[in-house]
Amino acid sequence: MAIFLAMVLSSAQNGTIGTFQTYKALLKAMLSHIKHSDEKQRWLLASTLLNTTLAITKITWGLVMESTLVTADGIHSISDVFSALLILLALYFSAHRSERFPYGLHKLEDMAALLGGLGILFAGYEIIHSVFFEQGIRTPESIWSTIGFIAAILLIQTVFYYAELKAARRLNSPGVRADAINWLGDIGAGLVVIFGLVAHHYAIPYAQEAAVMIIILMIFQGAFDVFKEALLSLLDAADMAIEKKVRDLVIAEPGVTQIKRLTVRKSGSVYFANIELSIAETSIIEAHKQIDNIVDKLHKEIEELESVTIHYEPDHPPYQTIVELLAADKKTLSNRFGATPWLHVIKKHPDGSLISNLLIENTSKDAPKGKAFLLAAWLISRHTDTVIMGQADLDENIVALFKSLGMTLKQVATDPVYQ
CATH class of the missing domain: 3.30.420.130 (Dinitrogenase iron-molybdenum cofactor biosynthesis domain)
Incomplete structure (x- = not known):
């Protein structure tokens, strides 16, 4: 991701079409994989493609029109693109299991997140260094055309946000819903850009500097979230919220008398649950049916749950x-x-x-x-x-x-x- 971000900035500054060719190749590979996938993946792909297009457009506009605010907004959008790409990579690599990698290659998502987070942080640092230690804020000569450009992008983002949110409710998909809500960050950053440009036009002191700092904080917040989630996943840290949800669903199942051990391990954007419990049923056949019901219920209620392993023992009386x-x-x-x-x-x-x-x-x-x-x-x-x-x-x-x-x-x- 860091390499991808560097290519975007470099090609926009040099006026080449190298990034376009790379972007085209990326789209072709992603389309070939998700061509026959389900509607959830298609929404995530559409979101990623739109956000990538808008991010490249904003960065290019900012560099050509010499607008620090718009360039910063484009880099902030790259962090959202990165989050969506991680989800798509997880969907792609989850099917690649082998004898050596029986759980799939979900950890690649976390490793990519650490590298991508570094790229985002470096871009944020470059903006700070440029604005406050070198050439300062660059303001476009045509402020109102830049405001109109950002307003048009905001309109596109808002329409897509409502469409994706509606689809998430219809599909009952937490993943699609989370992706839709991510658009609110981009919409908010766009409003900050417009506010900064308008305030500068009316000679409000340090308006653009304040707007840039708000966007940089949003960039750093996004990078911090990516770093935190990736690091916790790589260290196999427990997700207490998911673990509680799994525990509540299992203990509510009739016949389950005790949960002896429960661990939920995060890998990329999916979870693996390992459960040891006691059940009142003594018939082996009926006990297996009950375990199958618990597994089906967990997969239905928690979409991110990739695998559930349950070890059970018949409930033993206290004598x-x-x-x-x-x-x-x-x-x-x-x-x-x-x-x-x-x-x-x-x-x-x-x-x-x-x-x-x-x-x-x-x-x-x-x-x-x-x-x-x-x-x-x-x-x-x-x-x-x-x-x-x-x-x-x-x-x-x-x-x-x-x-x-x-x-x-x-x-x-x-x-x-x-x-």
């Missing part, structure tokens, strides 16, 4: 559940899993004190087939922590399932049961 598999005598540990006649269910507080002690019949034992898996499902649904039984050859799939869920399986010799 320990031990289940002993007993033989027909209701005392001896059974060496059969699915066909065990009795289940001794013991619930204890974390300190070991007894909550309940219940002996129930195993209804799975009478199933024609799949006894073991039916009992395993029952144990999981009861949030069982420990299963105790006699020595037996248990299906390795059930052993692996218990292990993955953090359940402890103890196979012991025929020992006395817990009382």
Whole structure:
């Protein structure tokens, strides 16, 4: 971006058409990419092209007509062009994923922002140095034609602002809306230029100097915002506003009982969310459906959210559940899993004190087939922590399932049961 800004200033001063050729090549590349894109991207492209055209026009007019105010206004517009270009670059590079770059190349946007911010700051410094330490304010000989020129640009900007804002509401797009609001800064800067020129015409002291300082402050503010956002993104700083919005949406979902960990990482102009939560649902199929609903809801409510990763655990009660598999005598540990006649269910507080002690019949034992898996499902649904039984050859799939869920399986010799 700094190189682009230097090319604009250099070619305007030299009266060459080099910048026009570069600009034409840039337009061709951008058009070829967004030709078949959605309406949101087309609005952003239209905004970028219009703002770039107006910025180059203002800088050229300012240099040719020798108007420091108009030149400063054009450089301020370049900062807005830069912001729009960053959004378009993010849209372009987001699709370029590979095995080495699975998250895309969004960070390139932040790196470009730092370089572009330096270019904008340097341009602002050059204006200050020129106005206050060298040749001073340059005033156009034809003030009223310059005022008419700026007024025409203001009219174009205002019409486009209302059109883009209307489209943003219709498309429900925060990105397009933010881009539309950015036009207010350019419109305000244009009004400052007109005020400065009119005040100078009526011999109000330091009117142009004050107007230039206002625009320079706007330039520095824009550069500061670009620097801050890029640096925070490169350092993976948390965006507290987006994180709060994600948290509020997730915790409002029925069945979510706790958010154990939530991080939202910004990369370019998009966000990546990583969430660890507990849900009340014990059915794996239903739990996955609920997680899918949460992901869809987050993408719908937060357009900038590029990816959501959710790790979940079934909600665990605040006590320990031990289940002993007993033989027909209701005392001896059974060496059969699915066909065990009795289940001794013991619930204890974390300190070991007894909550309940219940002996129930195993209804799975009478199933024609799949006894073991039916009992395993029952144990999981009861949030069982420990299963105790006699020595037996248990299906390795059930052993692996218990292990993955953090359940402890103890196979012991025929020992006395817990009382």
